[in-house]
Amino acid sequence: EAGVTQSPTHLIKTRGQQATLRCSPISGHTSVYWYQQALGLGLQFLLWYDEGEERNRGNFPPRFSGRQFPNYSSELNVNALELEDSALYLCASSRRTGSTEAFFGQGTRLTVV
């Protein structure tokens, strides 16, 4: 069974540009979570999607947005990139009901120059 897959692995953008990150959950999982892992800050919760809807978002500005598609894959969009957006972005998926574990992808390393 394939795990959570994220693309691209690495992404380099310049300040002010937009970045799009993609995530495919494990088959059968309907919930997708996005986290930002910036140096020294641990994992900060960004967004939670389930059954195509945004269920919760963390304390991030509106230029961080996303969506979940009918096949439960997800996109994270970051507009007007700033240098401090440089981080590892991790996606995780879980089953909607009776879920006790989230499975993580390898992440997308976003570098803003």
Place this chain on the structure above:
Amino acid sequence: AQSVTQLDSQVPVFEEAPVELRCNYSSSVSVYLFWYVQYPNQGLQLLLKYLSGSTLVESINGFEAEFNKSQTSFHLRKPSVHISDTAEYFCAVTPRGNTPLVFGKGTRLSVIA
């Protein structure tokens, strides 16, 4: 709201020595507790979890953690570490149910030969 405090950002330890990585949490409701491990340039992998029942939980590679409700702690221990245990370890909590994990800032375990 929940929060997690990992008291040590870095823990150096000699090979074959014991180690304890500390984790305290704050929550007004019952929670599930997790330890995840992140090896260099990889995503997060679940190490072990406490859902209910026995307060001592074990992983397949020799780690164990004990849930202490009165001290709101979930410390991770291993009696004898190996070089391959060098990684970053994250403690996480979630209220019972399908909600996003809240992570601590991580503890970097460095095993010295």
